[in-house]
Amino acid sequence: MKVWVDQDLCTGDGLCEELCPPIFTLVDGLSFVRDQFGVPMLAGGPSSMAEVRTEYLDAVLDAAEECPGECIFVEV
Numbered sequence: 399m400k401v402w403v404d405q406d407l408c409t410g411d412g413l414c415e416e417l418c419p420p421i422f423t424l425v426d427g428l429s430f431v432r433d434q435f436g437v438p439m440l441a442g443g444p445s446s447m448a449e450v451r452t453e454y455l456d457a458v459l460d461a462a463e464e465c466p467g468e469c470i471f472v473e474v
Contacts, residue, residue, distance in 0.1 A: 400473045401458050402447040403429045407469035414465060418457035421448060422470075429469065447473070 401421065403414075405428045414422035414429050422429050423438050430438040431448035439446035450458050450472075462470040 399450045399455060399458070400447045401431055401450055401462070402444050402471050402473075403431055403442065404444075404469045404471065405429070405442045407467045409467035409469075411466050414461040414470060417461040417464065418454055421450060421454055421458055422461060444471070 403422070408428045410424065410427040410429070412424050412429075415424050420436070421431055423432055425438055425440065430440060430442060431446060433439050433448060439448065458472065462472050
């Protein structure tokens with residue numbers, strides 16, 4: 399599974415980072431995904447798609463479901 403964030407839709411609520419900090423981080427009030435080394439992928443959008451390790455699957459799905467901006471996209 400892979401995940402990415404549409405920063406144009408992001409409300410900066412930070413719920414995603416709260417639910418799954420290994421995958422999501424806020425930078426200047428917007429959510430970004432982290433690469434496999436934990437570095438924020440600042441290009442953003444679908445060009446910054448992160449692979450989700452098995453142990454984070456549920457947390458990423460919860461973040462996508464709870465996101466008030468509906469900006470988290472999960473792809474199989």
